[in-house]
Amino acid sequence: MSVIDAVPVTDSEPTEDYVNLGVFGRLTHRRGWLSQHLGTAVIGFVLGYLLGHWLGNVVAGGYSYVQNSGQNNVADTGGLLLGVLGWLFGAGALNYPIAKMMGREPAEERFDPSWTRYFRYTADHKVVGLQYIFSVLTFLFTGGLLAMAIRTELLSPTSHAFGPGTYIAIVSEHGTVMMMMATSIVVGPFGNWLVPLMIGARRTAFPRVEAFSFWTFTAGYLVIMSALFYGGFPTGWTGYAPLQTQAGAGMMSYLVGFAVIGMGMMAAGFNLAVTIVTCRAPGLTWGRLPIFVWSVLATAALLTLATPTLVAGGFLGILDRTAQTAFYVNEHGGSSYLWQNLFWFFGHPEVYIMALPGFGIVAEMLPVFTRKPLFAYKVAAAGMLGVALLSFFVWQHHLFQSGINPDMRPLFMLTTELISIPTGFIYLVGLGTLYKAKIRFEIPMLFALALFFNFLIGGVTGVFLSDVPVNVQVHGSFFVLAHFHYTIMGGLVFAFFGGIYYWFPKMTGKMMNKTLGKIHFWMMFIFFNLTFFPMFIIGLLGQPRRVFEYAQNLQTLNDIASVSAFFLGASFVVFVANFVWSIFINPVAAPPNPWDSLGLEWQTPSPVPYYNFERIPVIMADPYHYSEPNAPQLADLGVGSDRTDEKVEVGK
Amino acid sequence: MTATARRHEVMTSTPEEAEYELRQSINSYWTGGRLLVGMFTFFVASLAFTYFYLRSSNSGGLWRPAHVTAPTGTGAAIFAFSAVAALLAVVGYRRFQSGGVQDWKVAGWTAVMALVIAMGLQIYQLTQLPFYPGSSGYASTFIAWAVTNVFLLICLLYWMETLLAQSMRLRSALPVGETVADSASPRAQKFRGNLESCTFFFQFAAIVAVLFWALIYLI
Structure with a gap:
């Protein structure tokens, strides 16, 4: 018996609760090369490094130990740390943390079919x-x-x-x-x-x-x-x-x-x-x-x-x-x-x-x-x-x-x-x-x-x-x-x-x-x-x-x-x-399940949908009942409103 | 892409599923808050280990020559403001639980101010040290603690400020007559889970402040 009963499906669109992120929302919601991505992260890293190195020289350049050794570790560290910060900023990792300070919540990320998603900050x-x-x-x-x-x-x-x-x-x-x-x-x-x-x-x-x-x-x-x-x-x-x-x-x-x-x-x-x-x-x-x-x-x-x-x-x-x-x-x-x-x-x-x-x-x-x-x-x-x-x-x-x-x-x-x-x-x-x-x-x-x-x-x-x-x-x-x-x-x-x-x-x-x-x-x-x-x-x-x-x-x-x-x-x-x-x-x-595995990951459609499962599955057994004649049912995937139409049989 | 896969590009949930995932989300705040405390515990425990290791090693008799101490008055003030912030967070949360959202907001903003003052004092103290950072084991450990404390205070400040800012936006998003303390809206429920974890973290930070105040200034 499923713990989730069959009920009409309702869309869980982001509604009243979610607002966009202001200027950061405009950045993140752009598609393709106009958004933040690997390229802007690299630019952020370089700019951050230069800024951090310059700041380090301003702060510690006059210290005697720096002048005597000719090596300014403060500048090097500042460059690397701000470089990392610039990288994260360029990638878009800091958009939400900054917007959150203004009490904003993120809009739900939508599926992006473009290949550029592999070069972007994504959830x-x-x-x-x-x-x-x-x-x-x-x-x-x-x-x-x-x-x-x-x-x-x-x-x-x-x-x-x-x-x-x-x-x-x-x-x-x-x-x-x-x-x-x-x-x-x-x-x-x-x-x-x-x-x-x-x-x-x-x-x-x-x-x-x-x-x-x-x-x-x-x-x-x-x-x-x-x-x-x-x-x-x-x-x-x-x-x-x-x-x-x-x-x-x-x-x-x-x-x-x-x-x-x-x-x-x-x-x-x-x-x-x-x-x-x-x-x-x-x-x-x-x-x-x-x-x-x-x-x-x-x-x-x-x-x-x-x-x-x-x-x-x-x-x-x-x-x-x-x-x-x-x-x-x-x-x-x-x-x-x-x-x-x-x-x-x-x-x-x-x-x-x-x-x-x-x-x-x-x-x-x-x-x-x-x-x-x-x-x-x-x-x-x-x-x-x-x-x-x-x-x-x-x-x-x-x-x-x-x-x-x-x-x-x-x-x-x-x-x-x-x-x-x-x-x-x-x-x-x-x-x-x-x-x-x-x-x-x-x-x-x-x-x-x-x-x-x-x-x-x-x-x-x-x-x-x-x-x-x-x-x-x-x-x-x-x-x-x-x-x-x-x-x-x-x-x-x-x-x-x-x-x-x-x-x-x-x-x-x-x-x-x-x-x-x-x-x-x-x-x-x-x-x-x-x-x-x-x-x-x-x-x-x-x-x-x-x-x-x-x-x-x-x-x-x-x-x-x-x-x-x-x-x-x-x-x-x-x-x-x-x-x-x-x-x-x-x-x-590839066939849907080339190795005949009972693992739950193999029971999803291929390619795996953005939200993985249409219905939250209900698990009924562990996935290792191979070759068992009376093996229990593994899971109820509950596709559609009738949860009984797709079950994973085990023991085959 | 198959038709099934396309169907999944927008998540759909039954009411039961939505409720189940909301529970997961709230539990994640609870578990995440505790794990975060575990993570910070190992970090500050490393500093405490450093303190005792260098103290017991006393290399070259240079653990703490002439018993130099960081400015004690400023140190006590930093500790006091940190402790007050934690106390306000806890008391405010208790008021929040009994429906006093406004009380929590006042306590929260006051805690934010206390944290800003503590952070300012910590930075000021770093400019007024009677010793060179590398002059002894104690001096080094103090510098590490001071920098860590600034980071810890920033984390507390950020967490509390974002919650306060969020609560202000939530007020207009919730139906008339509901408050963030009693609304059944998913966002309000998640907010409460987040606030509970934040308060827990404040208590942890207060314990850390007590321990390191004792290590740095008392022992």
Whole structure:
């Protein structure tokens, strides 16, 4: 029985309550190139940067320390911050907040069929999701090109493509761009695009916050890339003090960039967490929530609560370099270890911000391609929440070698080892689902299986690293580097591509080319392992990270890694070719539900209507009753005034 | 695009659906307000951690040499105005709940004025410091708190001001005889949800102000 009875449909046109936004309304309601869009955002960024830089010079240009050092961090910071503000203003993100000060409410956003909507500030979660996909791919490929540069340099232990300063700047930029990208690679695109559809909502709880998160995320990209124009920064992605305080102007891009992206991450997490808690369709109890949504909820909680610590750490760093405070300066009453604590209090939950959504994607796909119910659903959800909770209690293992009372090491060794238990839950769920299954080896499933293989290696080496004696031996070596590439790239990035292949037909109404997809997968899988597995050995043999010269006897292994990395990079070219081919050159219309999934997102028409569901669906079961003869009805979609005319049958 | 999809370009709702989505919207304000407090808690907790970390480390004996303190009179005034603003927000909201919309507006605008004064004093205090920002751990922590406090006050100011401005426009939009405190209009109901969260956030800000006043000036 539906909780919403069949009644005549009434239009919910914006009526008495809504007024336009005055001058801002005229800006936002223009169509096409006359409205605010990416182009005006870029103009806003440039103008804001110039204004901020000029103001910074006016304010601090006369200070003796500026004149003595020839470096005005106030001007650089002012330029970057006002640049971000200009970007947001140019995009239209500030129209509503300003109009709200005059008590105005926004007019309801109308569907815009023009392709220009993909370049504008919009509250449509599906457009924001696609905007995110292109942005994270831009991040990924930028970071990937920098990785190619690193591996080029490491082809030879003695002949150099770059100087040491340039090399460390490339390494730092690569690490930072990739980590920033990885925090949003699933939550941004898939979280925004899919969560409302999966929970039967017509939009997210705060659509403007969702759009704000995207435009802040992209502003952060510009800021972090601006470091290249300042000569880069030498700290790696971790930004350790005291090097942080001593570095050149590029360090400001790192600090401001991380703070700006942090704001975007918090906004995204906040909106998705509230959406999942409050906007679920009738009948969608916690026990029926799709497992991907559980993973996004756990991730959103981490994004919302852990990221403020990063922003605070960056804020203190900015104050050190502009207001001349001494938070990270030991000689003036500060402590360089303070940064390590603040950074890793965010940094370790961040690892799970990156891992959990990947697990969610894979757990969502496994039942579809095995035609079996998800094994131990509650264990999977509990595992994700357990990982999220425990991740707040492990950050000190990054300080085993520095800044920690040695007596505290066993405690954090224990908490770190403990976290492998809920992670193991998720493996248990995967294996239980795969057990005795007739697996359909479609491309998304290949990526899902690859995740289990890769993450196992990354996870087991993580347990080694959590043990103090091993940690002391391999700290700062290529072993650590190989470990986290196996977890982040081998886990998350594989899941991301699996997710793209899986949901691409829903998002675009087109199928991706299978042959190119398989070439992409096998190239990526083989060369990923050939690139990073040798790095475990290289690390155990003593090669440190971030150093551009190494022992002669390690050249063969380094060359294997480098050549494989080039092929790994080529696999992404295959993906891009497939993407372009499938969308523009030879589009093949996708069937409504190509994988025969029971997920609610697949029950909507394709392309998905602007408001997702004509009637709010009523959920009657979880979406994992595959191959069950007496499976319950999944949902009542209630299309039209008679709610009984379209029901989703499960168990087929 | 299919005919079905075209039909969806304008959202249509049954009355039950409209009610259901209105409930969701109001609940979102409630949940969002609490989550926002969680987010700010982690931020200010980071500053509190910084305070205690540097205090206990006392690098080079430079946590707080000669026990320098930021101007205490100004500090007390900033705290007092912040606390008064929070008190007015809470008392005003209670009056609002019992139908006293006008009382809430008076309390709200007074709270806005108190916040503006607190912010002005905080900025003034930054220009009158008896120490250099990088002279000690305490000095650095004070600067971070002062800047954070300005940001926090701006957030409070913005939230309360937008609600007050909205309530003025709502007055003319509501049917004669109804007020924003008792109207069944969806916009009025959302307004009440928003106001409840705003008041909750004011209470949180008051707790933060008390804690940091004690850390900076008392301990």
